[in-house]
Structures are given as C-alpha cells and as structure tokens.
Amino acid sequence: MEAARSVGTFVVVGGGIAGVTCAEQLAVNFPEEDILLVTASPVIKAVTNFKQVSKVLEEFEVEEQPSTVLENRFPNIKVIESGVKQLKSEEHCIYTEDGHQHVYKKLCLCAGAKPKLICEGNPYVLGIRDTDSAQEFQKQLTKAKRIMIVGNGGIALELVYEIEGCEVIWAIKDKAIGNTFFDAGAAEFLTSKLMSEKSEAKIAHRRTIYTVEGAKRENRTKAKADNVGSALGPDWHGGLDLKGTEEFSHNIHIETRCEVKKIYLQEEFRIMKKKPLAFPKDQHKSVTVDKEMWPVYVELTNGKIYGCDFLVSATGVTPNVYPFLLGNNFDLGEDGGLKVDDQMRTSLPDIYAAGDICTACWQPSPVWQQMRLWTQARQMGWYAAKCMAAASLGHSIDMDFSFELFAHITKFFNYKVVLLGKYNAQGLGSDHELMLRCTKGQEYVKVVMQNGRMMGAVLIGETDLEETFENLILNQMDLSSYGEDLLDPNIDIEDYFD
Ligand SMILES: Cc1cc2nc3c(=O)[nH]c(=O)nc-3n(C[C@H](O)[C@H](O)[C@H](O)COP(=O)(O)OP(=O)(O)OC[C@H]3O[C@@H](n4cnc5c(N)ncnc54)[C@H](O)[C@@H]3O)c2cc1C
Numbered sequence: 001m002e003a004a005r006s007v008g009t010f011v012v013v014g015g016g017i018a019g020v021t022c023a024e025q026l027a028v029n030f031p032e033e034d035i036l037l038v039t040a041s042p043v044i045k046a047v048t049n050f051k052q053v054s055k056v057l058e059e060f061e062v063e064e065q066p067s068t069v070l071e072n073r074f075p076n077i078k079v080i081e082s083g084v085k086q087l088k089s090e091e092h093c094i095y096t097e098d099g100h101q102h103v104y105k106k107l108c109l110c111a112g113a114k115p116k117l118i119c120e121g122n123p124y125v126l127g128i129r130d131t132d133s134a135q136e137f138q139k140q141l142t143k144a145k146r147i148m149i150v151g152n153g154g155i156a157l158e159l160v161y162e163i164e165g166c167e168v169i170w171a172i173k174d175k176a177i178g179n180t181f182f183d184a185g186a187a188e189f190l191t192s193k194l195m196s197e198k199s200e201a202k203i204a205h206r207r208t209i210y211t212v213e214g215a216k217r218e219n220r221t222k223a224k225a226d227n228v229g230s231a232l233g234p235d236w237h238g239g240l241d242l243k244g245t246e247e248f249s250h251n252i253h254i255e256t257r258c259e260v261k262k263i264y265l266q267e268e269f270r271i272m273k274k275k276p277l278a279f280p281k282d283q284h285k286s287v288t289v290d291k292e293m294w295p296v297y298v299e300l301t302n303g304k305i306y307g308c309d310f311l312v313s314a315t316g317v318t319p320n321v322y323p324f325l326l327g328n329n330f331d332l333g334e335d336g337g338l339k340v341d342d343q344m345r346t347s348l349p350d351i352y353a354a355g356d357i358c359t360a361c362w363q364p365s366p367v368w369q370q371m372r373l374w375t376q377a378r379q380m381g382w383y384a385a386k387c388m389a390a391a392s393l394g395h396s397i398d399m400d401f402s403f404e405l406f407a408h409i410t411k412f413f414n415y416k417v418v419l420l421g422k423y424n425a426q427g428l429g430s431d432h433e434l435m436l437r438c439t440k441g442q443e444y445v446k447v448v449m450q451n452g453r454m455m456g457a458v459l460i461g462e463t464d465l466e467e468t469f470e471n472l473i474l475n476q477m478d479l480s481s482y483g484e485d486l487l488d489p490n491i492d493i494e495d496y497f498d
C-alpha cells in the first residue's frame with residue numbers, strides 16, 4: 001500500500017523549545033503557508049511570560065501544552081505526533097513512524113539531545129531528560145536510602161540541593177563542584193551553603209518558574225517508541241517530591257577527582273569479597289566498612305567502593321542526530337551535533353537545525369559560546385525561522401544580537417546566578433585577570449578582565465550588577481583606570497558609567 005504523502009513548504013521536527021519557537025516564527029512570517037511540526041512527544045513546550053531582563057539576558061516560563069493549544073493559537077501550524085524514522089534529503093522527504101511521508105521545501109531539525117550515560121542499558125543507572133525519566137527517578141527515590149550521583153554540571157547541582165531523606169554520594173571528576181558553571185571560588189561559596197542549610201528554609205524559598213498546565217502530567221503518555229520527550233527546564237523538580245526513605249534533609253558526601261570504574265550487581269559483588277565503605281559521617285573521620293547489603297556497588301577510580309540503591313548519571317548530553325543520519329552525509333561537530341553555519345544551515349541543502357541537536361560552527365563573537373540551554377534553544381529556533389524565511393525569499397540576514405554575548409540566568413542552591421560572556425575565562429589562555437568580591441552566605445561576584453576590558457562575569461546572589469556588566473562587556477570599554485573600584489561595594493558602579 002502506498003504511504004500517505006503530504007507536501008509542505010516548511011517542516012519542523014521537534015516539539016521542544018527550539019522546534020516550537022521555530023514553527024511559531026515561521027507561522028507569523030508566512031500566514032498563508034501551512035507549517036508542519038512533527039514531534040515524537042505527545043505534548044509541546046511553549047515559552048510563556050517572556051521577559052527581556054536586559055539587552056541580552058532573558059527569563060521565561062515554560063509550559064507543557066497539548067499540541068492543540070499551539071494549533072489554536074496559530075491556525076496555519078499543523079502538529080503531527082509521530083517520530084521521524086528516516087530522512088531522505090535528496091528527495092526532500094521525511095518518513096514518520098505512523099507510515100506517512102512528508103515532503104518539504106525547507107526543513108528544520110530540532111530533535112534535542114539525549115542523556116550521555118556512563119553505562120548504557122544498566123537498569124540501576126538512571127538519566128534525567130524529560131518528564132517520564134524525571135518521574136521514574138522520583139519513583140525510585142521514594143524507595144531509596146542511598147544513591148550515587150555522577151557528574152558535575154547543571155543536573156547534579158540541582159539534584160544534590162533538592163534531594164532529602166536519602167544519603168547522596170556525589171562523585172565528580174574535578175576538585176570542586178559545578179565545573180560547567182563555576183570556578184573553585186564560587187564552588188566553595190556554594191558548598192558551604194549546601195553543607196549547612198536546613199530543609200525547612202529551602203522549601204519556603206522554592207522557585208516556581210517551571211509550570212505544567214493543569215493536571216496534564218498524570219494524563220500524559222510516553223514519547224513514541226524509543227524517542228525521547230522534550231528536555232525539562234527551569235525548576236523541573238518543583239513539582240516533584242524528591243524524598244528518600246529517611247527523615248533527614250541533606251546528607252551529602254562528595255568524592256572529588258574520580259570517575260566510576262565499575263558497577264557490580266549485588267550477586268556479582270558478594271563473590272568478589274571486596275570491602276565497601278560505609279557512608280562517611282564526617283568528611284574528616286576515618287571510614288568504616290559497610291555491613292549493609294545494597295542492590296548495586298560502585299567502584300570509583302580512587303579505589304573506594306560504595307553500595308547504593310541506584311546511580312544517577314548526570315554526565316551531559318549527546319545531540320539526537322541518529323534518526324537523521326542514515327543515507328545523509330551531514331557534517332557533524334566534535335560533540336556529535338549537526339554543524340550549522342551563521343544562517344543555521346546544516347551541510348545539506350535546505351536543512352536547518354536549532355537547539356540542542358546542533359553545533360554552532362560560525363565564527364562566534366569573542367564573548368559568546370554555545371551551551372545546551374533553554375535560552376539558546378529559544379534564540380536558535382527563532383533565528384533559524386528568520387533565516388529560513390529570508391532564504392526562501394532569496395536573501396540572507398545578519399546574525400541575531402542575542403549571539404553577541406553569552407548570557408544565562410538561573411538558580412543554584414536558591415541563589416540567583418547570572419553568567420555573562422567568558423564567565424570562566426574559557427579560551428582566554430593565561431593572559432587574563434580575575435577580580436573578586438565575596439560576602440559569605442550573601443553574594444559572590446567575579447569578573448574576568450583582559451587588556452583592561454571586561455570579558456565575563458559570574459554573579460551569585462542579588463548583586464544588581466547584571467545590566468551594568470552586560471553593557472561593559474558589550475561595549476568593551478577600557479576599564480584599566482577604574483581598577484579595584486569596579487567591585488567596590490561602596491561605589492555605585494551604575495552612576496560611574498551613566
Ligand atoms: C533536567 C534538566 C534541567 C534543565 N534545566 C535548564 C535550566 O534551568 N535552564 C536552561 O537554560 N536549560 C536547562 N536545561 C536544558 C534545556 O532544557 C535544553 O537545552 C532545551 O530544552 C533544549 O531544547 P530543544 O528544543 O533543543 O530540545 P528538546 O527539548 O529535547 O526537544 C526535542 C524534541 O524533539 C522531539 N524528537 C526527538 N526525536 C524525534 C524524532 N525522531 N522525530 C520527531 N521528534 C523527535 C522530542 O520529542 C522533543 O519534543 C535542562 C535540561 C534538563 C534535562
């Protein structure tokens with residue numbers, strides 16, 4: 001039987017922030033055209049309450065919505081809930097799992113990324129990406145007395161702060177926590193909070209950025225077949241009760257400079273006669289042998305072995321390119337993403353990409369870098385649509401202003417965190433200086449300077465400096481003459497530069 005075939009000018013794949021933003025923008029640009037959004041997940045992600053905090057910094061809420069809400073808002077968007085199983089780029093056609101074919105003139109791939117697990121296929125190693133995987137994690141946690149978290153980026157930072165009633169062994173490769181966002185100084189500032197704070201205060205301050213419309217969570221079905229759902233985002237844990245079986249708040253032990261060497265199941269471990277360690281009651285006291293039996297045992301590269309109920313592998317993501325590769329010779333970046341140029345074009349004709357799936361391969365501004373973040377997914381989806389629209393009318397457009405400066409606003413350990421430009425002196429070599437201001441428990445301010453110019457900043461706490469520093473990084477003013485005054489709390493820096 002011949003498969004049903006549709007023909008559309010613009011087809012977008014992926015119902016996450018990048019895909020939805022791209023489809024919306026195309027729908028606005030081409031009200032007469034039908035825009036096809038093909039997605040494996042049964043709900044789509046919508047950006048709501050968008051707020052431009054300053055020139056580049058933006059904040060918004062995210063809602064999971066049924067696709068009909070998007071179709072009602074944009075009558076020329078048609079959502080198809082089915083995973084793409086093959087792309088035939090020479091025929092300008094995608095094949096979906098429901099047996100249909102969709103022909104496109106221009107296609108934008110926004111299929112996100114998947115967790116890069118330390119051990120694929122082991123049922124005791126969980127990854128967190130979408131609503132289903134977060135709920136599975138929560139379910140396992142309610143039965144757990146001890147877990148191990150591996151990884152030192154965004155997810156690990158959020159988890160160690162949120163989990164209660166369960167011993168957590170946090171195994172990190174680095175010497176300080178949060179290496180993807182912080183240097184050792186900021187890490188120390190945060191660690192003291194992690195080790196001291198009581199759960200009551202924490203709950204009272206829980207942030208509420210992430211919203212899920214109504215009670216849809218319960219009614220949701222899984223993403224089709226092997227496909228992942230959309231990535232979670234700001235405050236994804238807000239609606240989850242992340243509590244283990246015990247009655248304490250934080251109980252975290254950090255193992256630094258190590259990786260997972262091997263994971264043993266209980267039976268396998270029993271015959272080996274190796275000695276697992278008990279949960280250290282105090283970082284400085286000598287450790288004792290663990291008498292308890294655990295479902296799984298983890299041997300670390302520092303020689304220590306701990307038993308636990310399960311592990312969370314919060315070890316980054318891999319772009320979800322697999323469904324599109326067969327028979328298509330895409331150029332891939334080192335991180336496995338689809339390489340895109342300054343017009344968001346992949347290496348194949350009429351195929352664009354945006355969000356976590358892509359690897360930015362244009363010459364970036366000296367103070368921008370790609371990170372797989374919600375904000376960048378939105379900016380790329382929006383810009384890709386603009387580029388597709390321009391190309392279909394025969395021209396190209398200038399790079400969007402949002403790619404001039406890396407800017408990320410988030411919350412860690414209940415502190416507001418703003419990251420600007422080369423906030424960790426990424427790629428600046430040794431030829432740079434750092435200036436610091438820190439008030440324990442209150443704020444941590446770091447600026448990265450090079451040749452008298454501000455190149456980046458980390459602002460933790462209510463510093464109120466983001467707008468001024470954003471301007472100083474963007475205008476690359478020579479600040480040599482201001483010296484330490486830049487961070488003097490008694491000087492109103494805003495007045496200085498008015
Ligand atoms: C736990 C967690 C917390 C996070 N917190 C933050 C945060 O606080 N701030 C921040 O900025 N970022 C955060 N991020 C990162 C952010 O969520 C992602 O960078 C962003 O959502 C990526 O959007 P995307 O649209 O590119 O991909 P996704 O959201 O992953 O969407 C991909 C879409 O493609 C669909 N799809 C996949 N395969 C196929 C296929 N074969 N056919 C059709 N459709 C397909 C999926 O179902 C999905 O709808 C977090 C990520 C996680 C996992």
Ligand SMILES: NC(=O)C1=CN([C@@H]2O[C@H](COP(=O)(O)OP(=O)(O)OC[C@H]3O[C@@H](n4cnc5c(N)ncnc54)[C@H](O)[C@@H]3O)[C@@H](O)[C@H]2O)C=CC1
Nearest residue numbers: 151152153154155156173180259314315316317372373410
């Ligand atoms: N508030 C925010 O901005 C948040 C952002 N996110 C984003 O979601 C995505 C997924 O988050 P994460 O998984 O935390 O990724 P990540 O990229 O933030 O961090 C991955 C971490 O895993 C470590 N790692 C990699 N391989 C390892 C290995 N084999 N053994 C031990 N450690 C290893 C890395 O050193 C790094 O610390 C990222 O794009 C992240 O930026 C996630 C949560 C919060």
